Amino acid sequence: MATVVLLVHLILAIALVGVVLLQRSEGGGLGMGGGGGGGMGGFMTGRGTANLLTRMTAVLAACFMGTSLFLAILASGSREPTSIFDRAQPPAAEQPVEEPAVPADPDRPSVPLAR
Secondary structure (H helix, E strand, C coil): CHHHHHHHHHHHHHHHHHHHHHCCCCCCCCCCCCCCCCCHHHCCCHHHHHHHHHHHHHHHHHHHHHHHHHHHHHHHHCCCCCCHHHHCCCCCCCCCCCCCCCCCCCCCCCCCCCC
16 A cells, blocks of 8 residues: 555656646746747647646645655554663673682692693
8 A cells, every 4th residue: 555655656746846847937037937929839828838737736736745644644653652761671681600610639720731
């Protein structure tokens, strides 16, 4: 389920970027986005195209936000709140210290001396 929603989310993101890039700049601070007639052989006027792209942007943005929220809910739904104290491991039990072996003959060392 999450994979399908994530795939739809990615497609919406790509479509949203494409629709935003298709829109004409209204600023003109760089000398771009000046006047112009209708595109596509007079099929739609400039204003009709702008309205269509604006509405498509709004719909795609709403769907993108919806899938974002749904994915966030899916991701957090399987987790339970935990505390760092719950994960802390108790200290390991101390292992008994082995006492050194006592030689059978106290005058003779247990390890042969190197000559």
